[in-house]
Amino acid sequence: MTQPKLFDKRSNYIMHFLFLLLPFSFTSAASLPNPDGPYNVGYSQHIIPQITLNDPTPGPGNAILSHLYFPTHDSNRSSPRDNWGDALELLRGLLDQLTTELRRDASFLSAPTGDPTVLFSPAAGFNAWMYKGLLAGLASHGYTVLAIDHPGEPPVVRWPNGTDIIGLSIEVYEFRVTDLAAVLAWFPTFVRNAHALFDTSRLLALGHSMGGSASVTFAPDHQSVEAAVNLDGGFSQQHTVLTNAGLPVLLKSSIYHTTRSDPSWAEFQEHQTGWWEHIAIYGSGHLDYSDIATWSEALGLPPLVQSNLVR
Numbered sequence: 001m002t003q004p005k006l007f008d009k010r011s012n013y014i015m016h017f018l019f020l021l022l023p024f025s026f027t028s029a030a031s032l033p034n035p036d037g038p039y040n041v042g043y044s045q046h047i048i049p050q051i052t053l054n055d056p057t058p059g060p061g062n063a064i065l066s067h068l069y070f071p072t073h074d075s076n077r078s079s080p081r082d083n084w085g086d087a088l089e090l091l092r093g094l095l096d097q098l099t100t101e102l103r104r105d106a107s108f109l110s111a112p113t114g115d116p117t118v119l120f121s122p123a124a125g126f127n128a129w130m131y132k133g134l135l136a137g138l139a140s141h142g143y144t145v146l147a148i149d150h151p152g153e154p155p156v157v158r159w160p161n162g163t164d165i166i167g168l169s170i171e172v173y174e175f176r177v178t179d180l181a182a183v184l185a186w187f188p189t190f191v192r193n194a195h196a197l198f199d200t201s202r203l204l205a206l207g208h209s210m211g212g213s214a215s216v217t218f219a220p221d222h223q224s225v226e227a228a229v230n231l232d233g234g235f236s237q238q239h240t241v242l243t244n245a246g247l248p249v250l251l252k253s254s255i256y257h258t259t260r261s262d263p264s265w266a267e268f269q270e271h272q273t274g275w276w277e278h279i280a281i282y283g284s285g286h287l288d289y290s291d292i293a294t295w296s297e298a299l300g301l302p303p304l305v306q307s308n309l310v311r
């Protein structure tokens with residue numbers, strides 16, 4: 001097991017973003033882009049028991065928080081306030097203004113959509129809620145999405161009862177892999193007890209940045225996980241560079257993330273025996289795979305300069 005790495009200033013994207021926002025003041029509510037699929041999106045939170053031995057974070061080390069996004073026909077609305085709330089005064093009145101269109105604890109569909117379930121792992125030090133655009137978008141198209149937070153890792157994780165766990169922004173790559181396995185093990189019993197018709201036999205592992213490379217590492221060890229998508233995540237040299245997942249892997253990157261700038265991606269592409277594709281989106285930056293870039297837009301700010309932010 002590698003030592004947890006404390007973030008340096010430059011790699012802490014969230015704080016970087018907040019400092020960019022400091023000179024601005026906000027007066028009107030802004031909305032994130034709405035999910036564009038045929039379904040409305042339901043949302044619920046679940047605490048999943050998961051013992052993390054020698055957890056280097058200040059989290060409790062015995063549970064993770066998961067966020068379920070799912071298709072629903074319910075049309076009542078609520079805005080989940082699972083953001084950093086009071087924990088970071090800077091954010092008060094700012095992120096609260098970004099409203100979303102999720103239906104909390106909505107009812108499940110009475111027929112399966114036929115789409116696989118997606119397990120989602122955020123970037124190091126990021127919360128799952130920073131990906132609502134992507135995750136709610138997937139759910140609106142019929143996918144069930146389970147996203148995870150490791151309490152103690154991002155600056156703040158708020159439990160459903162309102163208690164905040166203040167984190168250290170430390171990188172816990174190995175724990176992401178075992179956290180994903182814990183969610184996968186928990187899911188079938190949950191689905192049975194909830195009488196939901198979510199797919200428990202066909203899953204896709206999806207993640208951003210470190211969460212993306214953790215998804216690729218996690219997927220081959222679990223029969224029900226059929227493919228992985230890595231959004232701009234380097235297979236950091238501190239971790240074992242995964243050279244062959246065997247199953248289909250889609251790599252999506254910012255324009256700054258190339259096999260030349262990241263030898264771990266070159267190594268992966270050389271050895272992977274399963275199907276793979278690498279798509280670099282022209283003009284995109286690392287944060288375009290999260291909501292953070294859209295926060296600026298929704299709040300009427302100039303676009304973030306991302307050329308110095310890589311994986």
Ligand SMILES: *[C@@H]1O[C@H](CO)[C@@H](O)[C@H](O)[C@H]1NC(C)=O
Nearest residue numbers: 074075076078104105106107
């Ligand atoms: C939303 O509506 C459904 C019925 O359509 C109901 O069961 C559920 O409790 C409602 N949720 C909220 C938060 O009001």
Ligand SMILES: *[C@@H]1O[C@H](CO)[C@@H](O)[C@H](O)[C@H]1NC(C)=O
Nearest residue numbers: 047060063159160161162163
């Ligand atoms: C809130 O929930 C967390 C997670 O289940 C638990 O550890 C904590 O004790 C709860 N806090 C209160 C005040 O109930």
